[in-house]
Amino acid sequence: MKKVFSRPKSLKTTAFHYCGCCGHSIAHRLIAESIDELDIQGRIIGVPPAGCAVISHNYFDIDMLESPHGRGCAVATGIKRILPDRVVFSYKGDGDLVAIGTAETFHAANRGENITVIFINNAVYGMTGG
Numbered sequence: 001m002k003k004v005f006s007r008p009k010s011l012k013t014t015a016f017h018y019c020g021c022c023g024h025s026i027a028h029r030l031i032a033e034s035i036d037e038l039d040i041q042g043r044i045i046g047v048p049p050a051g052c053a054v055i056s057h058n059y060f061d062i063d064m065l066e067s068p069h070g071r072g073c074a075v076a077t078g079i080k081r082i083l084p085d086r087v088v089f090s091y092k093g094d095g096d097l098v099a100i101g102t103a104e105t106f107h108a109a110n111r112g113e114n115i116t117v118i119f120i121n122n123a124v125y126g127m128t129g130g
Contacts, residue, residue, distance in 0.1 A: 008032035010041045010061050017055075024052060027120055028059050031091075035062065044087040047076045049096035053120070056091060070100030073108040076115040089116040097121075 007013065011032035016025040035041055041062055048056040050069035057064035067075035072090035080088045097105055097119050105117060 008036045010035040012059055012061050014058050016059065018052060022052070023120060023122065024056075027091075027118070028056065031089075031118065032060065035060075038087075040087050043085065044089070045079055045083070047072045047079070047088070047090040049090075049092050049101075051093050051096060053091060053093065070096055070102075071104055072096065072101060073104040073113070073115065073117060076117075077108055077111075077113045080113060080115050084114075087116070088114075089118055091118045092120065094119075094121045 008029065009032075011029060016028070018024045035044055045063045045065060046056065046060060047065055047067050048054050049067070049072055054066060057066075065075060065079065067090075072092050076088045076090040080086065092101060092105070097117070098121075108115065108117075
């Protein structure tokens, strides 16, 4: 039988702690598949948000650096400027990006920072881990 589905190598075998209807686990898998497809596992650094995804370092087999709530783009900018050869992404929930982190996100985009921002929007500010 031909194998058509397997765990991405940049995704650890740890069981997800997220709620059953939460999109974090799906987003994590899609990000891990992209990392593998682009072959950047050794060159990528992720910046998770405050809230449920703050421990995403338990799931991704890449370098991760946590940031204060709403400051993911500022931290990602600092990492990218110090390590310009790395691929840097900020993984942000709706409260983290469109509430407390609006200024950092907007100004990072305005400056043309060479980072990726992944926005997980459930439209209820429900990913704060409460």
